[in-house]
Amino acid sequence: MVGGDPFVRPETEAREPPAALVRALAEIEDGALEIYASAGLPTEPGHYRKAPDASDWTFVGDRLAPQDRFTLALTHPVEEGWRFARLQDLGARSGRADLRAASRLLNEIDEMRAARRGLLNDDHLLLAMELGGAWRALRDARAVKVSRLNLKAPDLDVETQAPSPAPPKKRRARRDKPAKPR
Secondary structure, three states: OOOOOOOOOOOOOOOOOOHHHHHHHHHHHHHHHHHHHHOOOOOOOOEEEEOOOOOOOEEEEOOOOHHHHHHHHHHOOHHHOOEEEEHHHOOOOOOOHHHHHHHHHHHHHHHHHHHOOOOOOHHHHHHHHHHHHHHHHHHHHHHHHHHHHHHHOOOEOOOOOOEOOOOOOOOOOOOOOOOOOO
16 A cells, blocks of 8 residues: 555654664764763663762663652662663763763654654754764764774785784894993
């Protein structure tokens, strides 16, 4: 059928997202997760908790129902130092600007993915434009990083693909020096 099912309203009909959008969102997400990983934060989607006086977040579950989150909060009160967060919120209150930005990007990606299943509004368009700018900045930063790595790469021997041997060090000629008196 060319136009889809005539008995299903267009806004409820499942739409296949464009492959380019899926790849772009995944690329931005990967960049944000690289920042999380470099800071020692988890990178797996889901819910986390941090015990009082602990430095690491512990995975609780990939999807928690609201009643399960409420039960966790009752059994591990915030007043005693327990902290709970979703992956995308782990860096939101960090003192580091890059972690706060990564958290913001992860939240925006999550919101954009959810919006694809519904009707898009002006806020979603602005969000898409912001993500597009972040995507370009991420690609440019990676290109600069790769070009810097290429500049520092050692010369490779054409036949063996092993690093070329370093040129021999020049040795200074030793002059015959008289022995020092003891």
